[in-house]
Amino acid sequence: MRDHDEVFRRVMQAKEQYEKQEKEKVMAQMTKSTPENGAPVVTKGRKKPSKALAWAMRAVAAVVFLAVIGVLCAAAFLGSKNQKKPGGTPASGETTVTPEPPGTTDPTGTPDPTGSVAGNGINLADLPAGTVLTMWSPIDENSDFRASFDQAVAEMRTRYPNIDFRVDPSAGAGDEYREKLATTAQADLPDIITVWTDEYLENLVSGGKVYGLEGAFAGVTGQISAAVCENSTFNGQKYGVPYAVNIQVLFVNMDALRAAGYNTIPTTYNDLIACCNALLAQGITPFGCAGGSGWCVEQYLNTMILKNGGVAALADTYPAANATWTNTDAAEAIDLLATFVSDGYFGTDPASVTDDGVAARNALKNGTCAFYMGGSWDYIELSDSTADIRACEFPVIDSTKGSAGQFVGGASEVLAVSNTSANKDAAAKYAVELGQLISKYVFLSGMALPAWQIDYATNDVNGMFRSIADLTQTADAFAPYNYGMDVLCHHYDTQLEMEYVNLITRAFAGEVDGTTFLGTLAGMIGE
Numbered sequence: 001m002r003d004h005d006e007v008f009r010r011v012m013q014a015k016e017q018y019e020k021q022e023k024e025k026v027m028a029q030m031t032k033s034t035p036e037n038g039a040p041v042v043t044k045g046r047k048k049p050s051k052a053l054a055w056a057m058r059a060v061a062a063v064v065f066l067a068v069i070g071v072l073c074a075a076a077f078l079g080s081k082n083q084k085k086p087g088g089t090p091a092s093g094e095t096t097v098t099p100e101p102p103g104t105t106d107p108t109g110t111p112d113p114t115g116s117v118a119g120n121g122i123n124l125a126d127l128p129a130g131t132v133l134t135m136w137s138p139i140d141e142n143s144d145f146r147a148s149f150d151q152a153v154a155e156m157r158t159r160y161p162n163i164d165f166r167v168d169p170s171a172g173a174g175d176e177y178r179e180k181l182a183t184t185a186q187a188d189l190p191d192i193i194t195v196w197t198d199e200y201l202e203n204l205v206s207g208g209k210v211y212g213l214e215g216a217f218a219g220v221t222g223q224i225s226a227a228v229c230e231n232s233t234f235n236g237q238k239y240g241v242p243y244a245v246n247i248q249v250l251f252v253n254m255d256a257l258r259a260a261g262y263n264t265i266p267t268t269y270n271d272l273i274a275c276c277n278a279l280l281a282q283g284i285t286p287f288g289c290a291g292g293s294g295w296c297v298e299q300y301l302n303t304m305i306l307k308n309g310g311v312a313a314l315a316d317t318y319p320a321a322n323a324t325w326t327n328t329d330a331a332e333a334i335d336l337l338a339t340f341v342s343d344g345y346f347g348t349d350p351a352s353v354t355d356d357g358v359a360a361r362n363a364l365k366n367g368t369c370a371f372y373m374g375g376s377w378d379y380i381e382l383s384d385s386t387a388d389i390r391a392c393e394f395p396v397i398d399s400t401k402g403s404a405g406q407f408v409g410g411a412s413e414v415l416a417v418s419n420t421s422a423n424k425d426a427a428a429k430y431a432v433e434l435g436q437l438i439s440k441y442v443f444l445s446g447m448a449l450p451a452w453q454i455d456y457a458t459n460d461v462n463g464m465f466r467s468i469a470d471l472t473q474t475a476d477a478f479a480p481y482n483y484g485m486d487v488l489c490h491h492y493d494t495q496l497e498m499e500y501v502n503l504i505t506r507a508f509a510g511e512v513d514g515t516t517f518l519g520t521l522a523g524m525i526g527e
Helices: 004-032 051-084 146-159 174-183 199-206 214-220 226-232 254-259 269-281 294-315 328-342 358-366 376-382 424-444 463-473 485-490 494-508 514-525
Strands: 131-136 163-168 192-196 244-253 285-288 369-375 389-392 406-411 413-417 477-479
Touching: 131 174, 131 424, 146 163, 146 424, 163 424, 192 199, 192 424, 199 413, 214 424, 226 406, 226 477, 244 254, 244 294, 244 358, 244 376, 244 424, 244 463, 254 269, 254 369, 269 285, 285 358, 294 328, 294 369, 294 406, 294 477, 294 494, 328 494, 328 514, 358 369, 358 376, 369 376, 376 389, 376 463, 389 463, 413 424, 494 514
Parallel strands: 131 163, 131 192, 285 369, 406 477
Antiparallel strands: 192 413, 244 369, 244 389, 244 406
């Protein structure tokens, strides 16, 4: 196992020894250049100076010598004082390892957000050559993000050649990676780790395994929104650097809408209902959905809960948030979805597709249906259509609770910094810059929406994808994918997942109402 503290100690010892030798050489050169025993300085090609001039030169050299010594002493004094002052700027060429301030961790092991000074005063370019930072990440050769990660890492290495940044692939991917993070001793974690947000990151925070990043974010104010950082922020402290976002959006076939007399996308709930009725009158199914597939129904259900009751309503359906499962806004949304079905908004046989949403998306592309609620990633498949397909936000159902600018989704993965890193502050600032670059390249490659504000050319980005990115750039809030099936998947209970799929399809068919649905789900989860 790697011992960061011991490696760091040896590097610093070697560095101090090197600096001592260099100072001795400088002093020796200064001594040699000073006249000795009143002997005149012999300068090739010049006449010997007079005795008066020699004494004058000796006096000047002495003054210069004393001045240099004074400067060195003052620098040493100020450097020592600066190192003792929290947040002080390190001298060029020195690394800063800020000791954990007293009170940073409470008796329960939960980090105190007021104790973090991560990134303050750090200039990565000033770190000693050969400074090592390591990272674990589950981004393997099969990941859609691999090329973007590699490009960002390569740019960081070019930007900071003095930092030896190492991506350790030994942690594996998927469940192997989760297990590695869960079982690895805190002292053996690398400087930077890629982790999942929400409950997973929160467990690492409560266990004191990750470092607060407020200081590292201080220099990038305005470049990333609080909404994007929300599910990696705990007790007012950021613990992760988001780099990719995905959301649920409503895809619209404008050709189908025009056939029903609509040239623009409905922006209010009442307009949406009127549009659905106009579509039915033209023989066009309003919504496409794989009704027999729980995940596809869930995409509609999540968004309708959000737009009916706001972020709080969807959060209340998460087991840890509300053990009583009495959120009436969520129950109303479930009943409303069943009403959509009974009114024919999902067609005459909405449960005909039981395995996936390919048929539903094909129906959108060929104009058989007008709307499809899907993930932002679906733009890839839908962009192949010759139809005029656009992406928009599902209208607010109850404006007293829900609001525009709120989406299901958000940043699901972040870069975090180990609390036992020997270079926490440097790792924090490195992670922030690396996260910005990954965000840029995952968007330019079309793999995910950017977590950070777009300040670069996007001429080659798909137009539909860019329009979805525009929605996230101004979003007020994100409600994580934490409802129903995602909760069950988190518990790795296949039987429970199957029971949930059965429950949600029954709700879609109107066989159980919203209150019964929530109560049954509560019993399944064991709350």
